[in-house]
Amino acid sequence: MPEISATTDSRTPSGRLALAAAQTQIALGPLDGRYQGAVAPLVDYLSEAALNRDRVAVEVEWLIHLTSNSVLPGAGPLTAEQQQQLRAIVTEFDAESVRELAEIEAVTVHDVKAVEYYIGRRLESIGIADLTAMVHFGCTSEDINNLSYAVGIKGAVEDVWLPAARALVAQISAMATENRNVPMLSRTHGQPATPTTLGKELAVSAHRLTRQLDRISKTDFLGKINGATGTYAAHVASVPSADWQQVAKAFVEGLGLTWNPLTTQIESHDWQAELYADVARFNRILHNVCTDVWSYISIGYFAQIPVAGATGSSTMPHKVNPIRFENAEANLEISSGLLDVLASTLVTSRWQRDLTDSSSQRNIGVAFGHSLLAISNVVKGLDRLDVAEEILAADLDxxxxxxxxxxxxxxxxxxxxxxxxxxxxxxxxxxxxxxxxxxxxxxxxxxxxxxxxxxxxxxxxxxxxxxxxxxxxxxxxxxx
Incomplete structure (x- = not known):
């Protein structure tokens, strides 16, 4: 699903680019402009449009869950066709849906309430307009938001970021195996030291990165759906006969998440902080790989394979610069910085709720985007390297x-x-x-x-x- 660009003011201040007349996408940030191709897979998980689609999905599944389990008296199971039509609201979510939601939100001035009304508009065509009151039943906005973010982050990590990171580590591991017997002078404190092999040093990096990927792959993505202050107060007041904890637990786990039984109005985001710390650590280890490879290139251990037609310097024709690794370093630093801020900000909320997490979480995609871009650059950089065994041998000698x-x-x-x-x-x-x-x-x-x-x-x-x-x-x- 493509990201939806905001409309721009048609007025053009003197001396500025006329955005309305531009034939290509103009973006404020590099991830949505220059580097869009490298991070495009994340759009379907961590963009604002994806968040809204996931909100719709959570609301729809909550309605189906309540009716399928006859939680509310008088609201029994829906037919298979009705359930299919409800889920089609999610699968057919597109650019027009985003625009419609934006129009509703312009009136409600509330993003989640807009989603509730958006779904309500469609119930009549399904033949269940009488269940409009069940949309968003017992929920506070954070019930929908925390689950939507968890679903989106889980998908982004498991379907996009982890496969890319694993492919990179596999590439480094293959290079380690291939060069396991290539002797190389070590340098401790930058000075000649006990020799090693190039393969062994690459294996150290692969091993370090693998440990972080193992931690990340075991992440628990938590979620909750327990009302305005986490007490199920409205639930019990309206339907005291239901086992609301079991209803909530089954629903959260049905989304592929881990149920958090004890929260305030918000899910505490501790799992996010843990995940971001692990991803940031992966970033920093990969940054170390980049600086080492850059240094090996500078002393001739690696020869860079020129790209046909590429220019290394605007004035020095001989240059083949290690730009992939330099680009990766910068993006890893940006990603880690954002992840650090998210990890420290999201674990704090005043009393039962404040909105600092709302603004913070909108940058999750940016943090993962810079990391994914860096991974892409390292992969491309490593692909263009040849081991200069004669240089390594001469250095040893x-x-x-x-x-x-x-x-x-x-x-x-x-x-x-x-x-x-x-x-x-x-x-x-x-x-x-x-x-x-x-x-x-x-x-x-x-x-x-x-x-x-x-x-x-x-x-x-x-x-x-x-x-x-x-x-x-x-x-x-x-x-x-």
């Missing part, structure tokens, strides 16, 4: 000093085994290597001068920076 760790640890083991002359191994390697470049010849001469046992000396003489990777390649198996 100019940093033989990283074997100092291995040599001094072998000396310690030799000392424990009773080999003479192994005193002060750390200090001796420090004198040899700290702040100095040591080539293969110098390092091997040093090893041969130590008086090691034949087996230890043989192992160290066979060692090179490219072979000093421990079991890095085996650790990639933890992704399985």
């Amino acid at each position: 100019t940093n033989w000093e990283v074997l100092g760790e291995a040599i001094q640890m072998v000396m310690r083991a030799e000392a424990i085994a009773g080999v003479e002359g192994m005193e002060n191994p750390y200090e001796r390697l420090k004198d040899l290597t700290r702040g100095q470049r040591v080539d293969a010849t110098r390092m091997r001469e040093f090893v041969q001068s130590l008086g090691l046992s034949p087996d230890a000396e043989s192992r160290l003489l066979a060692l090179t920076p490219g072979r000093y990777t421990g079991i890095a390649n085996e650790l990639v198996d933890h992704l399985s």
Whole structure:
């Protein structure tokens, strides 16, 4: 379902663009303009139009639930055809429906009340005009809103965001497996350190991201439908014979949500805060991936595959810039910032109700949109990378000093085994290597001068920076 653009004022201040004359969509925000294509799948879940459609759906299902269970005396089950016609109000919700709702809301000055009237208009054609009083029965606006948001967020996460995030992690995992045996110089504090493999380092990122996806996939999407202050007061006053808690629980669970039995007027939104914290953490780990990959590109470990016809710089023809990762970094920061604000704002409501959540929740789609856009950019960026194994190998070969760790640890083991002359191994390697470049010849001469046992000396003489990777390649198996 396409997003519906608001109408614009036909008056054009001097010096400003005449919006009415524009032939393409003009949007205030980049997600609805420049990057619309990348985030379009979220529109059907987290746009204002989608929220209104979901409100209609919740109201319709509540009416069907009440009648199907004969909760109200005199209002028995509807026929299968009547239920189908009611649900068609949802499935046929379109741009004209949005416009009609807007016209009703202009009179009611209340979005949920407009939905109630919108449905009421259609009951006569279904032949159940006598049930108009049952639309929105016992509900406060937040009963409808919390369920509508939960349904929309659940759909957005499970149908759009999670599949995209999982595909990205699978891509990183595949790169890890493919490069599990490619040795690479580590850099701790930016300085040469014990070698690893490119695959193992990519596996670390994939593992971190996977843990967050596991948490997100287990999210409980809570909902409630218990009246103006969460007491079922109006329900009990009107129909005291009904088991309203069971009615509410069955309805909420029927929507695919988890029932929250204890609330004020609002569902407390704690589950949203938990979800947004997890998504923000995923964002930040992915941001770390972007900065690392960007850095590896800058030192030549990755070569970027040029896009035919693309321009890297307006003045420097040779440039192939890592723009996908830079774009992703910015969007991940924006998304995480919004998610942080939502998580901190939504858990607080003055006494039984205030409206801070109403304005805040309208930005949920924006927060997920920037994250989805970032994921899309990282996927495209990774697709355009080639591993420059010769650069990685050359970097290792100019940093033989990283074997100092291995040599001094072998000396310690030799000392424990009773080999003479192994005193002060750390200090001796420090004198040899700290702040100095040591080539293969110098390092091997040093090893041969130590008086090691034949087996230890043989192992160290066979060692090179490219072979000093421990079991890095085996650790990639933890992704399985």
